[in-house]
Amino acid sequence: MRLRDKVTIVTGAASGIGRATALLFASEGARLVLNDIDSQGLETVLLQTGRDKTRAVAGNVAEEETARRLAHEAMSAFGRIDVLVNNAGVHFVRDITDMTVEEWDRLMDINLKSMFLCCKHVIPHMLRQKSGSIVNLASISSFVGQEMDGASTFAYNITKAGALQLTKSLATRYAADGIRINCVCPGNVETNIVKRTTAGEVAEFWRQAAHSEPMGRNAQPIEIANAILFLAADEASFVTGCPLVVDGGYLAR
Secondary structure (H helix, E strand, C coil), rough: CCCCCCCCECCCCCHHHHHHHHHHHHHCCCCCEEECCHHHHHHHHHHCCCCCCCCEEEECCCCCHHHHHHHHHHHHHHCCEEEEEEEECCCCCCCCCCCCCHHHHHHHHHHHHHHHHHHHHHHHHHHHHCCCCEEECCHHCCCCCEEECCEEEEHHHHHHHHHHHHHHHHHHHHHHHHHEEEEEEECEEECCCCCCHHHHHHHHHHHHHCCCCCCCCCCCCCCHHHHHHHHCCCCHCCCCCCCCEEEECCHHC
């Protein structure tokens, strides 16, 4: 019960890493405020974590009102905010010569602006408590250039580099206030973030992706959730500004 009664906000909690994190944190005793644009998926997770210790706020955290509602719901229901997990995000592949301004703005909003907004509305409560832990979802894409399907992931990589720099900048700013800010940098994780026409094509994509990992396999969402748990919990009490790489050795080559 490493998070017993710790009030935790998790964005993008209806599937993938967010869902795995919500379920793991619930098993560790956390009180949860969960967010996703997928209200039906969010309801399913809510049933699994238990309504007595979980609240749901459906909506787009790239919109300030949703971020404000998340913080307000946590304070209204539980009286404090101990942990924020900024997980909401989407993948995107498009060369710079083909990407539209609208696509750029949408990606920056979902992947990076959402983190800014959630931090903006959560940190004031943590400052009053003189304690708190924020975990941002960055990526191996924070560090390298990448291509996929014959095109660049440059814009996605920029959002993840931004998540890394947001982590470091806020960590140094608020360390003396008892607030720790870290990020997890996953490699390939088998979630529904990759879109393909058929289940067979999805399976083939992940099979090919595993070849890029020195371990010869992709991560499962629970393996990333365990890394998030470490950074969120008191065991990591002297860890801040840290990019925790969970990539099966990808960046070590």
